[in-house]
Amino acid sequence: MSIVVVGLNHRTAPVDLREQLAFGRSEVPAALAELVAPGLAAEAVLLSTCNRTEFYLALEDTAAGEAAGRALLAGRAGLAPAEMGRHLYVHRDRAAVEHLFRVTAGVDSMILGEPQIQGQVKEAYQLALATRSSAGPVVGTVLNRLFQSALRAGGRVRSETELGLGAASVSSAAVELAKKIFGSLQGRNALVVGAGEMSEITVDCLKREGVRRCLVANRTEARAKELAERVGGQPIEWDGIGAALARVDIVVCSTAAPRPVLRGEQVRAALPGGARRPLCIVDIAIPRDVEPEVGREPNVFLYNIDDLQSIVDTNLGRRRDELPRAEALIAEGLDEFWSWYASLAVVPTIRALRDHGEALRQEELEKALRRLAHLAPEDRAAVEALTRALLNKLLHAPTVRLREAAGNGRGTAVLDLVRYLYELDHGAPAEDAPPREPL
Amino acid sequence: MIGWLHLAALVLYGAAAVLMWISFARGAERLSTAASLLLAAALVVHTVALALFTARWRELPLVGLGPSLSTLAYLVGLGTLIAATVGHARTVGLVLLPVVVVLVGVSAAEGLFPAGEAAAFQSVWFVLHVVFAFVGYVGLTVAFAAGLMYLLQFRELKSKRFGAIFRFFPPLETLDHLGRSGILIGFPFLTLAVLVGWAWTTRFQGVTAPGNPKLVWVFLSWCVFIAALLARTGGGRRGHRGAVASVAGFVIVVVFYLVLRVQSSHGGVFL
Numbered sequence: 259m260s261i262v263v264v265g266l267n268h269r270t271a272p273v274d275l276r277e278q279l280a281f282g283r284s285e286v287p288a289a290l291a292e293l294v295a296p297g298l299a300a301e302a303v304l305l306s307t308c309n310r311t312e313f314y315l316a317l318e319d320t321a322a323g324e325a326a327g328r329a330l331l332a333g334r335a336g337l338a339p340a341e342m343g344r345h346l347y348v349h350r351d352r353a354a355v356e357h358l359f360r361v362t363a364g365v366d367s368m369i370l371g372e373p374q375i376q377g378q379v380k381e382a383y384q385l386a387l388a389t390r391s392s393a394g395p396v397v398g399t400v401l402n403r404l405f406q407s408a409l410r411a412g413g414r415v416r417s418e419t420e421l422g423l424g425a426a427s428v429s430s431a432a433v434e435l436a437k438k439i440f441g442s443l444q445g446r447n448a449l450v451v452g453a454g455e456m457s458e459i460t461v462d463c464l465k466r467e468g469v470r471r472c473l474v475a476n477r478t479e480a481r482a483k484e485l486a487e488r489v490g491g492q493p494i495e496w497d498g499i500g501a502a503l504a505r506v507d508i509v510v511c512s513t514a515a516p517r518p519v520l521r522g523e524q525v526r527a528a529l530p531g532g533a534r535r536p537l538c539i540v541d542i543a544i545p546r547d548v549e550p551e552v553g554r555e556p557n558v559f560l561y562n563i564d565d566l567q568s569i570v571d572t573n574l575g576r577r578r579d580e581l582p583r584a585e586a587l588i589a590e591g592l593d594e595f596w597s598w599y600a601s602l603a604v605v606p607t608i609r610a611l612r613d614h615g616e617a618l619r620q621e622e623l624e625k626a627l628r629r630l631a632h633l634a635p636e637d638r639a640a641v642e643a644l645t646r647a648l649l650n651k652l653l654h655a656p657t658v659r660l661r662e663a664a665g666n667g668r669g670t671a672v673l674d675l676v677r678y679l680y681e682l683d684h685g686a687p688a689e690d691a692p693p694r695e696p697l
Numbered sequence: 698m699i700g701w702l703h704l705a706a707l708v709l710y711g712a713a714a715v716l717m718w719i720s721f722a723r724g725a726e727r728l729s730t731a732a733s734l735l736l737a738a739a740l741v742v743h744t745v746a747l748a749l750f751t752a753r754w755r756e757l758p759l760v761g762l763g764p765s766l767s768t769l770a771y772l773v774g775l776g777t778l779i780a781a782t783v784g785h786a787r788t789v790g791l792v793l794l795p796v797v798v799v800l801v802g803v804s805a806a807e808g809l810f811p812a813g814e815a816a817a818f819q820s821v822w823f824v825l826h827v828v829f830a831f832v833g834y835v836g837l838t839v840a841f842a843a844g845l846m847y848l849l850q851f852r853e854l855k856s857k858r859f860g861a862i863f864r865f866f867p868p869l870e871t872l873d874h875l876g877r878s879g880i881l882i883g884f885p886f887l888t889l890a891v892l893v894g895w896a897w898t899t900r901f902q903g904v905t906a907p908g909n910p911k912l913v914w915v916f917l918s919w920c921v922f923i924a925a926l927l928a929r930t931g932g933g934r935r936g937h938r939g940a941v942a943s944v945a946g947f948v949i950v951v952v953f954y955l956v957l958r959v960q961s962s963h964g965g966v967f968l
Contacts, residue, residue, distance in 0.1 A: 418727075439869050441785075531933060
C-alpha cells in the first residue's frame with residue numbers, strides 16, 4: 259500500500275485554474291467515489307480550498323491511482339493531461355505524508371501560518387469519512403491515521419509555537435488594532451466610508467469579531483445600499499458622516515476620492531470637546547481619505563495603510579522566526595506516523611510466523627497426546643497450555659524486533675531473513691509484500 | 698520553617714517576575730502563562746507560611762513591619778492572579794510582580810516575628826481595620842499597575858509604534874476596566890478601614906491627635922481614591938485621566954508613607 263498526493267496549489271497553478279478545480283462540498287463525495295474503486299485507490303480524501311485542490315490516496319497500484327487522479331482533475335479543468343501535468347505535483351509515500359503535515363500546520367499556505375487551513379483539512383477528512391463508494395467507505399486505516407496524525411501535529415504547531423499569531427493581512431491588521439483599543443469588538447458600532455472591495459473585506463473581518471452595527475456611507479448611495487445589504491449593515495447619507503462619528507467606535511475609510519473626505523474641522527465639529535470614548539479610524543485608501551491632523555485629536559486613533567502594512571510585515575517576520583520550531587514539531591509527528599505506517603508492512607509476516615508456529619505446535623501436540631493417552635483431562639490441558647506458553651515466549655522477541663525493524667528502516671532485510679529462516683514463502687507466494695518505500 | 702517557606706515564596710515570586718519580563722522582552726506570550734503558574738505556586742507556599750505563623754504565634758500576621766508587609770504582598774499577589782484570570786490581564790504582572798517581590802523582600806529582611814504588641818492589636822476591630830485597609834491598598838496598587846500600562850499602551854497606539862508594548866500589553870479597554878475596578882473595590886474597603894480604625898482608636902486609645910502620621914496618611918490615601926474616582930467622571934478622555942490619577946495617587950501615597958515613616962517616632966507600628 260502506498261500513499262500518494264496528486265494536486266495543485268497557489269504556487270503551481272494560476273487563480274483561474276484553481277477556481278475551476280475548486281470542488282464544492284456537494285461535489286466531493288462523487289469525486290471520491292470515482293477514485294475509490296477496484297484497481298484504483300483503496301482510500302481517498304479530497305482537500306479543496308481556494309488555494310489548493312489535492313487528492314490524498316492510499317493505493318495498491320500507484321500508477322493507476324495516480325493516473326485516475328490526474329485524469330479527474332484534467333477532465334474537470336477541460337485540459338489535456340499533458341497540459342494539466344504542468345500545474346500538478348505528485349508526492350509519494352513519505353513525501354506525501356510530509357506534504358499533508360506541512361499543509362495542515364499552515365507552513366505550506368500562501369500566508370504563512372494562516373489559521374483556516376487546519377479547519378479545512380479537518381472538514382475534508384470528515385467529509386471523506388462520511389462518504390461511501392461502491393467499494394465501501396472511502397477512508398480506511400491508513401488515511402484515517404494519517405489525517406488524525408496531521409491534525410494533531412497541526413494543533414501542536416498552533417498551540418506550541420507562535421506561527422499563527424498576529425494579523426497577516428491589511429484587513430486583519432485593522433481588526434488587531436481595533437482590538438488593542440477596545441479589547442473585544444462584540445457589540446461595537448462601525449462606520450464604513452466607501453463601498454469598495456477593501457471596505458467589504460474589512461467589514462467582513464469586523465463582523466466576524468462581533469461588531470453589532472455597520473453604517474455604510476458612499477458618494478453613490480446605490481452602492482452604499484448594495485454593500486450594506488451584503489454585509490448586513492445600514493446605509494447612511496454621505497452628509498451624515500459627521501453625525502455618525504459620535505455614534506461609532508470604528509471608522510473604516512476606503513474611497514477612491516482624490517482629496518481627504520474626513521477633515522480635522524469636520525471631526526472636531528462632530529465631536530465637540532473631543533471624543534468621549536476612543537475612536538479608531540482606519541484609512542486604507544490611497545490617496546488618504548483622512549487628514550493626518552485628525553489623529554492628533556484626543557481619544558482618536560488614526561491609522562493608514564502604511565501603519566497596517568508595518569504590522570503585517572512585523573507579524574510575518576515573527577512567524578518566519580517560528581518556522582524552525584514548527585518544522586521540528588512536524589518532523590516529530592511525521593516520524594511517529596511513519597513508524598506506525600511502516601509497521602503495517604510487517605503484519606502479514608508476523609501473522610505468517612505465528613500461523614507457522616501454531617501449525618507446528620498443533621501437529622506436535624497431537625502426536626504427543628496420542629502417546630500420552632493415559633493422561634487425565636486436566637493433565638492434557640496443562641500440556642497444551644505449556645506448548646502455547648512456549649510458542650508465545652519464542653515468538654515474542656521476533657515479533658517485537660520485526661516491528662522495531664519496520665520503524666527504523668531495516669525492515670526489508672529483517673523481513674527477508676525471517677521469511678527465509680522460517681520458510682514462510684515456501685510453497686506459496688507471500689500474502690502481501692511490504693510497501694517498498696516505508697522500509 | 699516559617700522563614701524558609703517565606704524565602705521559598707520570595708524565590709517563586711521572583712522567578713515569576715523574571716519570567717514575565719523575559720516573556721515581554723522576547724514577545725513570547727506562552728512564558729507569561731508559566732509566570733502565572735509560578736505566581737500561583739508562590740501564593741500556595743506563602744499561604745502555608747502565613748498559616749504557620751498564625752498557628753505558631755497565635756496571632757494574625759498584621760502587626761509589625763515584617764508580618765504586615767508579608768500579608769500585604771500576599772494580597773497584592775492574589776490581586777495579580779485575579780487580574781490575570783478574571784480580568785484577562787495576565788501581563789499586568791509585569792508591574793505588580795516586582796511590587797510583590799519588593800514587599801516580600803523587605804518583609805524577609807525585617808523577619809517574620811510577632812511584634813509583641815498590646816492585646817488591643819489582636820481585637821476583631823483591629824483585624825478588620827487592617828484587612829480592610831490592605832484590600833483598599835491592593836485596589837490602589839492594581840489601579841496603579843493598570844494605569845501605568847494604560848498610559849504606555851495609549852502612547853504606543855497614538856504614536857503608531859507597534860513594538861513590544863503594543864503586542865504584549867492588554868488592550869486599553871481591558872486596562873481601563875481593571876483600573877476602574879481597582880479603585881471601585883479599593884475605595885469602599887479603605888473607607889470601612891477608616892471607620893473601623895476610628896472606632897478602634899476611640900475604644901482603646903481615646904481620641905487620636907489630628908497630627909498623628911497614621912491619620913494623615915490614611916486621610917491622604919482616602920483623598921487619592923476620591924481624586925481617582927472624580928477623574929473618571931465627566932466627558933473627554935476619562936480613561937486617560939483615570940490612569941494618570943491612579944498612577945500619581947499611588948506614587949503620592951507611597952512617597953508620603955516613606956516620608957512619614959522616616960519622620961515618625963512610632964515607626965515600628967506605623968503600618
